[in-house]
Amino acid sequence: MSKPTIISLDLAKKVIQVCKVNSYGELLFNKAMSPQKTKDLLANSPPCVVAMEGCASFHYWARVAQSFGHEVRGMAPKKVKPYIRNQKTDANDAIGIAIASTQLGMTFCQVKNLSQQNVQAIQVSRKWFDRTITSLGNHMRALCFEYGATIALGKKSLRQAITQFNSPESKDLPEQIKPLLMI
Incomplete structure (x- = not known):
C-alpha cells in the first residue's frame, strides 16, 4: 500500500x-x-x-x-x-x-460546510455579545458605585439608573463622568 x-x-x-x-x-x-x-x-x-x-x-x-x-x-x-x-x-x-x-x-x-459554519459563527457571536454586555453593565455599576450611586441588578434597572444619573438635574455623579455612561 x-x-x-x-x-x-x-x-x-x-x-x-x-x-x-x-x-x-x-x-x-x-x-x-x-x-x-x-x-x-x-x-x-x-x-x-x-x-x-x-x-x-x-x-x-x-x-x-x-x-x-x-x-x-x-x-x-x-x-x-x-x-x-x-x-x-x-x-x-x-x-x-x-x-x-x-x-x-x-x-x-x-x-464544517458553509451552513454549519454560519450557525457556529452566530452562536459564538451571541455568546461574545452577551459576555460583553454583562461586562459593560458591571463596569457601569462599579463606576457609579465609586461615587456612592448604587444600581440594582438587571438590565432594566441599569437603563433606568443611567437615564436618571445622566439627567441635567441629577447631582449623583460629577458632570465629567456622565459622558462615560452615555450609550
Whole structure:
C-alpha cells in the first residue's frame, strides 16, 4: 500500500507556508505562497492529502481543497506541536503538520460546510455579545458605585439608573463622568 502525497498548509492571513511531500516521504518543496498561488497549486495537483492545523480559516481552506478532490486532514494545534522540530518557524510548522498528518492514532477535525459554519459563527457571536454586555453593565455599576450611586441588578434597572444619573438635574455623579455612561 503506497502512502499518499501530502500538501501541508501553515495558514496565515497574507502568506501561507506550503510543504509538499511525495508518496516516498521526500520533501518536494517548502515555500511561502500567496493565497491565490495556494489555490492554484491545489487546483493543479492530483488528489492527495491536504493537512492543516484547525485554526482560523481552516474550514474555508478545507472546503477549497475538497472542491478540488483532495482529502483534508485538520488537526488540533496541540496535537501537531510534538512533531515540530527546531525553532518555531512557518517552514518548520508546515513540515510538522505534514508529519503529524501521517501518524497512527491522530484525530482529525471534521470540516464544517458553509451552513454549519454560519450557525457556529452566530452562536459564538451571541455568546461574545452577551459576555460583553454583562461586562459593560458591571463596569457601569462599579463606576457609579465609586461615587456612592448604587444600581440594582438587571438590565432594566441599569437603563433606568443611567437615564436618571445622566439627567441635567441629577447631582449623583460629577458632570465629567456622565459622558462615560452615555450609550
